[in-house]
Amino acid sequence: MSLRFIAKDPNTNGDNCPTVWVDEANGDFVVQGWKADAETERECLETGGIPDTEAVVRLPARMVAAIREACDVADGPAVR
Numbered sequence: 001m002s003l004r005f006i007a008k009d010p011n012t013n014g015d016n017c018p019t020v021w022v023d024e025a026n027g028d029f030v031v032q033g034w035k036a037d038a039e040t041e042r043e044c045l046e047t048g049g050i051p052d053t054e055a056v057v058r059l060p061a062r063m064v065a066a067i068r069e070a071c072d073v074a075d076g077p078a079v080r
Contacts, residue, residue, distance in 0.1 A: 020069075
């Protein structure tokens with residue numbers, strides 16, 4: 001796996017914060033986010049189960065630019 005670092009949450013000190021990467025081998029996103037609280041998970045469960053191999057995480061809205069950049073990287077010709 002070859003992860004390309006995109007960005008960390010701009011409003012944190014850089015430690016233990018939401019982060020976005022793109023796997024350059026296949027264009028997948030890899031995210032580190034805050035664990036969803038029980039209420040959020042309950043709402044997510046209304047549309048389907050959450051298998052043990054998956055997790056619900058939150059990224060702050062201020063990371064929209066980083067997510068857009070990750071989309072551009074994942075969609076770029078170098079990844080395909």
